[in-house]
Amino acid sequence: MNILVTGSNGQLGSELRELEKQYKQYKFFFTDFHELDITNAEKTMQFVKSNKIETVVNCAGFTAVDAAEAQKSEAALINATGAKNLAQACAKVNALLIHISTDYVFEGRSFKPYTENDTAGPKTTYGKTKLDGEIEVIFNAKRALIFRTSWLYSSYGRNFIKTIVEKAKAEKELKVVYDQVGNPTYAGDLAKAILDIIPKVPQKIRTEIYNYSNEGVASWYDLAHAIIRIKNIDCQLKPVLSKEFPSEAIRPHYSVLNKARVKNEFGISIPHWRDSLEKCLEKL
Numbered sequence: 001m002n003i004l005v006t007g008s009n010g011q012l013g014s015e016l017r018e019l020e021k022q023y024k025q026y027k028f029f030f031t032d033f034h035e036l037d038i039t040n041a042e043k044t045m046q047f048v049k050s051n052k053i054e055t056v057v058n059c060a061g062f063t064a065v066d067a068a069e070a071q072k073s074e075a076a077l078i079n080a081t082g083a084k085n086l087a088q089a090c091a092k093v094n095a096l097l098i099h100i101s102t103d104y105v106f107e108g109r110s111f112k113p114y115t116e117n118d119t120a121g122p123k124t125t126y127g128k129t130k131l132d133g134e135i136e137v138i139f140n141a142k143r144a145l146i147f148r149t150s151w152l153y154s155s156y157g158r159n160f161i162k163t164i165v166e167k168a169k170a171e172k173e174l175k176v177v178y179d180q181v182g183n184p185t186y187a188g189d190l191a192k193a194i195l196d197i198i199p200k201v202p203q204k205i206r207t208e209i210y211n212y213s214n215e216g217v218a219s220w221y222d223l224a225h226a227i228i229r230i231k232n233i234d235c236q237l238k239p240v241l242s243k244e245f246p247s248e249a250i251r252p253h254y255s256v257l258n259k260a261r262v263k264n265e266f267g268i269s270i271p272h273w274r275d276s277l278e279k280c281l282e283k284l
């Protein structure tokens with residue numbers, strides 16, 4: 001099977017690259033902005049057709065949540081128009097599109113884990129453009145899975161885990177928020193789940209949404225606490241409220257995702273965030 005991975009220099013794309021050797025049944029086409037700019041509809045269609053792509057995993061995105069507030073049109077172009085271009089190209093050749101979305105499509109004020117059927121209500125430009133991307137996929141793709149994930153990290157790229165390791169080594173005390181809770185997700189686990197799920201996707205599927213994040217719940221403070229314990233870093237952590245860290249984009253207070261659907265339909269098991277955190281930290 002020919003699989004196109006877009007945005008493959010990012011966290012999730014790099015984890016898919018790392019798994020390439022374990023999935024010899026797939027022929028991968030790894031591209032990032034310079035090889036394939038997904039905002040270019042014509043080139044996207046051409047790439048998918050000429051390489052006989054059967055599945056696309058769209059890891060490309062405008063993921064800078066705060067910067068998106070000032071760069072609304074750039075965020076919309078990549079997160080919504082890019083998704084539309086891929087959906088149309090996939091529809092043309094009857095390829096499966098696996099599109100990655102986010103917990104930021106929700107308002108973040110719930111008190112029980114979000115299911116795929118809960119009403120979206122994004123509060124940020126990033127979240128709105130990602131929801132628009134989902135809508136483009138729903139309208140334009142023939143066969144697609146949308147995976148909503150959250151708090152993604154990896155040994156590749158920039159993320160909270162790496163920032164905490166660096167800052168905790170450099171500073172005696174760190175303030176970390178404890179009033180935002182969610183599911184930290186190791187991009188390596190999501191990458192593996194995607195590759196395991198692809199052969200199980202029914203030929204007749206239309207567009208379906210699935211939540212995928214690691215099991216267990218944490219606040220950013222809990223996550224930072226686990227990081228410094230596992231790495232044995234001597235640093236005092238101080239739990240603080242979000243208002244002490246004003247940011248351009250409002251962060252959701254509650255981002256926990258209910259994963260029952262993906263587990264039941266595809267028979268996968270999902271690791272606990274702490275076990276996956278240990279695996280990732282070993283690589284740093």
Ligand SMILES: NC(=O)c1ccc[n+]([C@@H]2O[C@H](COP(=O)([O-])OP(=O)(O)OC[C@H]3O[C@@H](n4cnc5c(N)ncnc54)[C@H](OP(=O)(O)O)[C@@H]3O)[C@@H](O)[C@H]2O)c1
Pocket residue numbers: 006007008009010011012013032033034036037038039058059060061062063078082100101102103130149150151152153157187
């Ligand atoms: N990171 C998170 O916490 C998180 C949480 C939930 C959901 N997600 C979603 O998960 C997906 C993967 O996230 P990630 O953290 O792996 O993202 P990432 O590390 O930011 O990688 C995104 C990649 O897409 C590339 N890209 C940007 N514009 C492009 C274009 N027009 N054409 C092709 N490639 C382009 C980026 O290149 P440049 O770096 O050169 O721009 C980058 O290599 C995204 O859809 C994201 O919205 C992420």
